[in-house]
Amino acid sequence: MQNVLEVKNLKTYFFTDEGIAKAVDDISFEIGAGETVGLVGESGCGKSVTSLSVMRLLKAHTMEGQILLEGKDLNNMSERELSKTRGKDISMIFQDPMTSLDPCFTCGYQMRETILQHHDVDKQQADKMALELLKSVGIPDPKATLRRYPHELSGGQRQRIMIAMAMTCNTKLLIADEPTTALDMTIQAQILNLMRDIRKEHNTAILMITHDLGVVAELCDRVIVMYCGKIVESGTVRQIFHSPMHPYTRDLLASLPSLDVKQDRLNTISGVVPSITALPTGCRYHPRCSVLCEACSREYPEMIEVEPGHKVCCHLCERKES
């Protein structure tokens, strides 16, 4: 499978009064064509910064590494080249559909300007395309919706508009930064279904940023688990959910409520996420980890591949000899 996106040694640092915030610290991953990859982790683990870094939408003090979109390095592009790529080959939808559309313009205008930016068509044709796109994302009464302002629509409808706008060019990679977090449960399911349809129809690769493991299990092929700016484990959904290797992944899964076992209290991970400017030495999870070894506080473990496609970053995991 050819990779749509290859991220190599991405580092995104911010200089703050408290010190250097290593929001994303030397991570590498790839996404294959048509693949849906879930990027999970607690709040503040760097998943949103990762997605915004890939889109080059951040003003970070340090941004190193390669972001190869079909071989072209986004991190080397000028603003001009970037605006040609964004919205065309790589698109993004955001967490908060309520504020992600310009309140001063109609949905139709905002759709049309996106289409005109990337397609060589006139206004009438652009409006026709916008109408088709709205139909394809399941907006009821698309014609009237084009004339409406964002505040006249519900959150779910706005997110549909965002998706329609992201799909103006049959984008190869869609980054979805917690697209359902701000929506209620039934709408969440509808939006996830919509994304599934889009993937099937256009063979779009999706990078799904979420803290909702349910969403991952439902939609994704592979999972990347982040903790404190680092990738701690990655593998297929099956590998991660059935044989998690990293203690953090295990604790994360154990904190999910279960329908089968009666629980009085939900499991939680003890301790708190360390401050991004004062990270612990060695493995960043060791202060909260339940299965420590002597090396954990001393040095950062290397990423090893325990089985094909299943990588983990922990001193206690050993390569399975095959």
Add this chain to the structure above:
Amino acid sequence: MSSAYIVKRILRGLLTILLAVVVIFFLMRVAPADPAVVLASEDATEEDIQAIREAWGLDKPYTEQFLLYVRSLITGDAGMSYQFCVDKPLYKVTELVMMRLPNTIKLAFTSIIMSILMAIPIGIVCGLHPGSWIDNLVTSIGFIINAFPNFFIGMILILVFGLKLKLLPTGGNDAGFASILLPAFTLSLHFSVTLTRMTRTQFIQVMRSNFIRTTKAKGLDRAKILYIHGLRNVSIPLTTIIGLRIGAMLGGSIVVETLFRWPGLGYLLMTSVTGGDYPTVQFLVPYVCAVFVVINFIVDMLYGVLDPRAKAEKKA
């Protein structure tokens, strides 16, 4: 826009004007200038002054004077001005105001246009590069300008451009467009500082917003992001303060008009107050107040046009 809302606004506006009417009526009568004394000649006797009082109805009880005043406002006939006359009045108040009003309007719009031309481009540059040397420079200059009162700025300008360089007239309204430049510029400076700061903050805020991030993510050109989405969103709060400023300026600027002997309403109000010209003051103040109320109303309407969300709120 519901009709209930409009009715509410009109009632509130009328109440504001009524308050101004009451306050100015009594303030004038507490003020030390006695119009009869001012009108009378130097060697007038007590009887002469009393005669003037009776002629102008100033000997009547306050309640009656007040009712007459309110009636004059309703009929729009504000009577004769005490100014420019000793024996026989020369101008009706309304005539006097109509003569001066165009000058005030000219001055108001010229100065506001000057402010807009200066402040909005500078504000955008500062808003795009907050913390840069140019931003800091503009902020410092703004502080310096704000530290100087208008009359001081005006005098400096008269000294430099009027007396030293002899480029522009020092006052009056005889030299056509050239004579408006100095007073308009003087009036525009403080507002330019406010407008620059406002543009800057609003621009920073808008450029950080989620919807601007969306426009970047969908690959729009930087120019379109700035001048379509950025400016449009910034224009909403700016309209409010520019509108209110127009309101404030249509009453005339007492200090600057007096300094430049600019024959507008501010200058007229100044001479009327010092000359104890009751009818003119009593007409001008409610007028200024009404202009404020009306402009406020217009600004709110405009707000609804510019910001689709405001329209929806008022509908609901």
